[in-house]
Structures are given as structure tokens and as C-alpha cells.
Amino acid sequence: MISDLSSDGRGKILLAVAFGWFLSISVRMIYPALLPHISDAYDLTLTTAGLLLTVLWIAYASGQLPGGILADWAGERPLLIASSLLAATMLALVIVADSPIVLFLATALFGVGTALYGVSRFTILDKIYPDQLGTATGATMAAGDVGNAVMPPAAGFIAVVIGWQYGFGFTVPLFLVAAVGLWATLPRQPATATPLREYLELGDIVPTLSHPAVLRGTALLVLWGVIIQSFMGFYPTYLIEVKEFSAQVSTALFGFFFALGILMKPIAGRAYDSVGVRVPLLVIMSAAGLALVVLPYVGTMWLFVLLTVFASALLGFETIVISDLTQRLPDGTQGTNLGALRTVYIALGALSPVLFGAVADRGYFNEAFLGLAVLAGVVLLIVFASIDY
Secondary structure, eight states, X not given: OHHHHXXXXXXXXXXXXXXXXXXXXXXXXXXXXXXXXXXXXXXXXXHHHHHHHHHHHHHHHHTHHHHHXXXXXXXXXXXXXXXXXXXXXXXXXXXXXXXXXXXXXXXXXXXXXXXXXXXXXXXXXXXXXXXXXXXXXXHHHHHHHHHHHHHHHHHHHHHHHTOHHHHHHTTHXXXXXXXXXXXXXXXXOOOOOSOHHHHHTOTXXXXXXXXXXXXXXXXXXXXXXXXXXHHHHHHHHHHHHTSOOOHHHHXXXXXXXXXXXXXXXXXXXXXXXXXXXXXXXXXXXXXXXHHHHHGGGOOSHHHHHXXXXXXXXXXXXHHHHHHHHHHHSXXXXXXXXXXXXXXXXXXXXXXXXXXXXXXXXXXXXXXXXXXXXXXXXXXXXXXXXOTTO
16 A cells, blocks of 8 residues: 555655656656657658667666666665766756767767666665565656656657757756755665675676576566567657657657556556566556557547557556566675666667667558567467466
């Protein structure tokens, strides 16, 4: 229950972590919403625009393992604060970019900055909510979907009225507010006496990550990452270029997709705590796969609203799998191992936007979505065949 999450003074910590995640993920989701504006400003093709998203997510992936190592060594508090400050600084660089090269570089640095938040938010919640990790994780990730529902449409409106740079610019002071909130609420942790070089040796990563259950969970997250990053990266552009909706309508549907995650992620987290992994994942991927199969064949607004509801099931997938994996990892090196596996699945998933964009550039936008539906079917087979889920 939500009241249990706020007991013993933990509510302020959860709120601060959730607000930081609200910004970290939602500002990354502003990129797809502003992609048509950015493409016009820099004369980018769909392939190059997809590459920009791939750079963002590869950079985000590359920071996961270092972030996990530093979380184990220095504790989550300084990492979460540093992430918010670094994100604000690098986002300011995105805003003043005057060439594609600077834009891509600034985007990569912003991705690395937000990456520091990725692992630490999971491991600190595991410490604070050892018996309610799924529910706490779902609540925190739902806060991200509040941001994803609000921020991309707001940024899209600002971009139309003033300019795309301002669609990013209004978020910079919010990152500074997040840093102050984290500094004020997160508990101070005793400094470790272990030298950093010992954490860099990474001796137990391969045995841990080669465990069959961890390998399976990582494989599921890779497939999920390919599906959701392609879908999120190009859904607004698809609605504009193929279905001929206005930019305002496409960003509104994109925001609606994430608004549904506000409900989906806490429900998914609660389902994990109550019934485990298998049934919730089968329901989630069945709904999403159906949406991806039907998407190319509809053209009316109300059907797109309905399909967006089904596709939003994807937003609950990571909550369940990452909660299961986090509790399977050994204490002491939990952050390092989680950072390593997040590097794998986010990096591999990040390759999908540029590939998806290249297929779409050749006139196969609809077929690209059908390809994602096939991957959803593969996920269903893996989950159904898993005997310990």
C-alpha cells in the first residue's frame, strides 16, 4: 500500500528519488517529441534522426556500469545528486548547440549524466524497501511516466510557439531543484574503506551475470529495449508522416502513452510482489504485441487511442524484470552487477532506433512496426517456457 511506502519517514526519500527520475527519463522522452523540429533545424534524414536517439541511449547505457561501480563504492546519495547537476549542465549545452556535431556531442554527454541515476535509484530503493521493492520501484517509475505524459507535449507546444531549444530549456532549473531535494532528504552513508581499484576489478560480474536466471532476464530486457526504444523513438514521427496527424495530435497521443504508465507501473510492481513474474509478463507482452500487429492497418483517431492503451502495457515490463533481477544479485556488488547488465540491455536496445529509421527511410515504416510485433512474440515464448517464473 502507498501508506506503507511513506512509513518511518521514508516518504520524503521516495518523493525525492521519484522526482529525480521524473526528470531523468522525461527529458530523454522530449527528444522523440521534438525530433521533427530538430530534423528540420539541422536537415536530418530519418536515419540520422534515429542515430541521434541511438547516441542518446548508447551514452546512457555506457554510464550504467561506471554508475553501478561508483554507487557500490561511494554510495547512492552522491551519485544521484551528481547526476541531476551533470544533466542540467549538459542539457544547457544541448540548448546552445549551433551545429549537428555539437548537438550529437551534447546529447551524448547528457545521456551519460542521466545514466548515473539509472542504477542508484534501484539499489537505494532495495535498501529502503527490502520487502516492497516491486511496489516502490513501480511507484518511482510511475513518476517517470507522469513526466513522460506531461513533458513531451509541453515541450512540443513550446517548440511550436517559441522554438525547440526552449522545449529543452525550461527543464534545466528543474534538475537543479531535484539536486537540492536529493541532498536534503537522502540519508548519508558511511564511506567505504575499500579502495576504488578493487571495485574496478569486476571479478564476480561474469559468474553472476552468467547465471541462467540472470541471462534470461537480461535477454528479455534486450528484446524489450529494442521494441520500446523503436516504438518511443518513432511513434510521433510515424503519426505525422504516415498517418498524417498534426504535430499537436501526435505529441498528445505520445503523452497519453506515458500517462497510462502512471497506472501501469505501480500495477505491474504490485503484481510482481503478489504473484511473481510469469503471468504479468505474458499479459503485458500479449497486449503490446497485438497493438503492434494492428497499428499499420488503422487510420481513425479512436482506434489509435485504443492501440496506444494496449501499447502502454510495455511500460510495466521493466518494473517486473528489473525488480526480479535486483533481488537475485549479491549484496555488496549489487550496483556493479546491475550496472553491467543494464549496460548490456540498454546498449543493445539503443541500436534499434537507427536501424528502425533506416528501414523507415526506405519506405517500410509499417513493416518496421510488424517486425517489432515478431519480437514481442519471441518474448512471449521465452516467458512461457521459463519454468521458475
